[in-house]
Amino acid sequence: MSLQIYNTETRQKETFKPIHDNEVGIYVCGVTVYDYCHIGHARVMVVFDTVVRHLRALGYNVTYVRNITDIDDKIIKRALENGESIQSLTGRFIDAMHEDEAAMNVLRPDIEPLATEHMQDIESMISTLIEKGHAYPAENGDVYFNVKSDEDYGRLSGKNIDDLESGARVEVNEVKKDPLDFVLWKASKENEPAWSSPWGEGRPGWHIECSAMSTKCLGNHFDIHGGGMDLSFPHHENEIAQSECATGEHYVNTWMHCGFVRVDDEKMSKSLGNFFTIREVLKLYHPEVIRYFLLASHYRSPVNYSEDNLEVAKSSVSRLYSALESFTPEQLTAAEEGTNYEVEFNDAMNDDFNTPQAMAVLFELAKEVNKTKSETLGGLLKKLANQIGLLEQDATVFFKSQPSQSDLTDDAIQSLIDERAEARKNKDFARSDQIRDELLAQGIELLDSPQGTTWRKV
Structure with missing residues (x-):
């Protein structure tokens, strides 16, 4: 079957057709670098890494851009x-x-702008x-986007401008013409970095950064834009408005958004004390276990971070690795072709x-590998798993690196294994069992x- 992608904007799956034959441009909103990345960042990283891997496996020449917000x-x-x-x-983060x-x-x-x-x-x-x-400088040196100047504003999120306006908080901000208008340029304040501009010293607002970087790297109109579901409004909505009003062209064909990461069925947040960085989790679980866990749910669905779910992923x-344990790396270089x-x-x-x-297909294939001990089926298992970033290690290395x-x-x-072997040779089974149990x-x-x-970590 041809590639189908759910488009957040149209709220349906669509047959993917690149703008230019065999060329795909994809932009993903990256990390604001002021702390260590958390497990929510990990999901976006892993999901879109997997998307790009599959696009390349299909033969597309992919240009993958993921920005870094380094001023905020x-x-x-x-x-x-x-x-x-x-x-x-x-730089540190x-x-x-x-x-x-x-x-x-x-x-x-x-590209990582x-x-x-x-x-x-x-x-x-x-x-x-x-x-x-579509924008105006304010008296205080800020520059704002005029939301009502964009007739299509709200089409990604399905929000109506009148509803947004009636629900907007009353702001003490006399420089904005409308409560919905958002900042493009912030006038400099004391102890803040600033850049010169026609509107005075200042720095950009968050939304305009991605519009400028994405169009610079991929052109005014490109194939796929992605990020976490929390970015669909207002960030991505504002990106569409800025970009299309500036260029006069359609901005993005397909919008993709990842579901939230929850922790024990609660929203992950620092205030709740259920916030986990990637490096904290890596101390407890092998990287491929974390990757498997993040891919075990469909990318648009929420994923629940819990010890139980990570243990299931580890198992x-x-x-999958156990099916390859009896093979050497050299035996898995050829993959069976033409299989279902x-x-x-x-x-x-x-x-x-x-x-x-x-x-699920990988597990069916693993069963067949266990049954037949076929090197080429083992090679196929490794090849397919590699396409989603799994089974990258030798099985022996994996089991020893937990x-x-x-x-x-x-x-x-x-x-200790040598001592146990000597004990068994001397029929000292008590010491042999003691070493095994210890x-x-x-x-x-x-x-x-x-x-x-041999041994493995469990």
Whole structure:
């Protein structure tokens, strides 16, 4: 089947047709870098990494752009609190973000624009909006977008301007012509970074950054725009308004949004104390377990972060790796061709990136690999799983790299295995069992076979 994608704007699945043959431009709203990335960021990273992988597997030449917001109210506040420069703060957390995504096997975007490096593009778009009557400078040095100048405002979220206006909070802001108008340029304040502009010293509003960077990198009209569901309004709604009013062209063909991450069925938030960074979770679970967990629910559905669900993910990934455990990496280089497994896997991914169904195909294939011990079917299992970023390691490496409560080194574990082998040779089965039980208590499982004893972390 051809690729079908659910378009948030039209609220239906549509057959994907790129603007230019075989070329796909995709822009995803990235992270505001003032702290470590959390599990909600991880979902957006993993989902769109998987989308890009599948598009490339279909043969498309993809240009993947994911921006970094490196100037923002939260960034300024955190830098002042820390007594450090904004560049130092954002640089540190950009490096941390790259470390986190690499750990989860998230491929780097082709282009990763920084807001602070696109001030000229931002200024140019704001100037165009003013010239066309869609924006106005205020007396205080701010510049605002005139929402009512855009007849189509609200089409992404389905919100009506009259309803928005009647529900708007009364703001003490005499410089805005209308409560719905939003800021494009903020006049500088004390202790804040500022850039020169025709409207005075200041910095851009958040929404205009993405419009300027996306059109700069991909053109005025491109294929796919994505992000978390929380961004659909007002951020993405405002992006559409700014971009189309500035360029006069249709902005994006397909809008994709990820569902929320919940924690034990509650919304994740720092105030509730249920907020988890990626690196905190990586101390407890293997990166592929986290990736599997994030893909086990359809990307448009909410995903519930809980210890139980992560343990299920750990068991599931272990089952897939177990099917490959008896093969060497060299035996898995060739993949069986022309099977129904590959057809069903790709059909699932072509159905709006249905990763839960694609994973179900992987488990059926794993059963067949266990049954037949076929190297080419094992190669196919690895190949298909790799298309969604799973089964990237050798099985033996995976099982030995699980986070555990044990602080034993590999050499120390092997020493105990050797001692146990000697005890068994001497028929000291009490000591043999004691070593096995002591290791198991530390999360180290011993596996005996005619070829000897191996171990894995559980």
